[in-house]
Amino acid sequence: xxxxxHRRWIRRALISVLLVLRxxxxxAQYDEPGExxxxxxxxxxxGAMYRDFAPSAGNPTPDSLAIRYKAxxxxxxxxxxxxxxxxxxxxxxLNGSSREAIFLGTTVSTDVLLAGSRSNALLAPVCGAAxxxxxxxxxxxxxxxxxxxLGIGSGLKYRSVSPSMEFSIQALGIxxxxxxxxxxxxxxxxxxxGDARLLLRHIRLLDGLVCGYRFRYQRWxxxxxxxxxxxxxxxxxxxxxx
Numbered sequence: 595x596x597x598x599x600h601r602r603w604i605r606r607a608l609i610s611v612l613l614v615l616r617x618x619x620x621x622a623q624y625d626e627p628g629e630x631x632x633x634x635x636x637x638x639x640x641g642a643m644y645r646d647f648a649p650s651a652g653n654p655t656p657d658s659l660a661i662r663y664k665a666x667x668x669x670x671x672x673x674x675x676x677x678x679x680x681x682x683x684x685x686x687x688l689n690g691s692s693r694e695a696i697f698l699g700t701t702v703s704t705d706v707l708l709a710g711s712r713s714n715a716l717l718a719p720v721c722g723a724a725x726x727x728x729x730x731x732x733x734x735x736x737x738x739x740x741x742x743x744l745g746i747g748s749g750l751k752y753r754s755v756s757p758s759m760e761f762s763i764q765a766l767g768i769x770x771x772x773x774x775x776x777x778x779x780x781x782x783x784x785x786x787x788g789d790a791r792l793l794l795r796h797i798r799l800l801d802g803l804v805c806g807y808r809f810r811y812q813r814w815x816x817x818x819x820x821x822x823x824x825x826x827x828x829x830x831x832x833x834x835x836x
Contacts, residue, residue, distance in 0.1 A: 630707045630715050633753070633760065635793055636674040637804050641831025643667045643682060647695065647729055650813055650824040659733045661823065663688060667695065669831065676703045682827075689732045697827075699725035701766075701787070705751065717751040723768050723785070727812075727825070728775075736776060739823055741814055743783050745770030760793040772814055774821055781816035788828075793835065804833035
């Protein structure tokens with residue numbers, strides 16, 4: 595009798611273990627992440643970039659007319675998925691006079707999956723880019739820096755996603771066709787863009803909070819050598835998802 599009860603107890607225990615394992619396998623199958631999907635997050639952000647603008651090597655402009663400044667540039671940006679547009683404006687002092695600088699730039703990118711999954715992925719973003727940069731000189735209007743650029747680029751990106759937050763860091767290299775706004779001068783420019791951002795969806799401010807840091811290096815090489823300049827800009831930003 596005792597042996598029969600013992601065997602019955604073992605049988606019930608085995609059945610219970612099998613049911614638990616089956617339920618666990620079903621849950622794992624249900625939770626398995628699907629194919630990688632690019633971010634569709636939408637947010638406005640405000641920030642500031644410390645901007646160092648100066649002539650590049652080979653620029654023959656005399657020091658008295660050359661544009662050279664270091665200043666904080668407040669920025670506003672809108673992001674939606676692969677699309678970003680950013681505007682920046684600042685004033686600086688050049689040879690005792692107050693001058694202005696404007697930056698307007700946009701990128702549209704698509705992510706190519708190199709390795710990983712939906713939650714953790716190494717990517718190769720491919721992008722199109724456009725920007726306009728203005729920096730005033732101390733001379734006539736024709737001496738101002740007014741250059742627009744159109745380009746394409748690629749780079750590397752890492753992205754980690756969970757239900758409550760998303761982290762990404764990327765670096766892009768871009769080559770542009772550039773042209774001056776008030777002359778027939780044209781040429782090229784190269785740029786390196788960096789961005790690290792953290793999206794916090796559990797913070798109940800609209801749909802969440804975004805904090806990040808941007809970096810931008812750009813160097814122009816035009817047929818008009820007086821327009822050969824370079825700039826390095828970097829700084830933090832804070833945004834709200836909606």
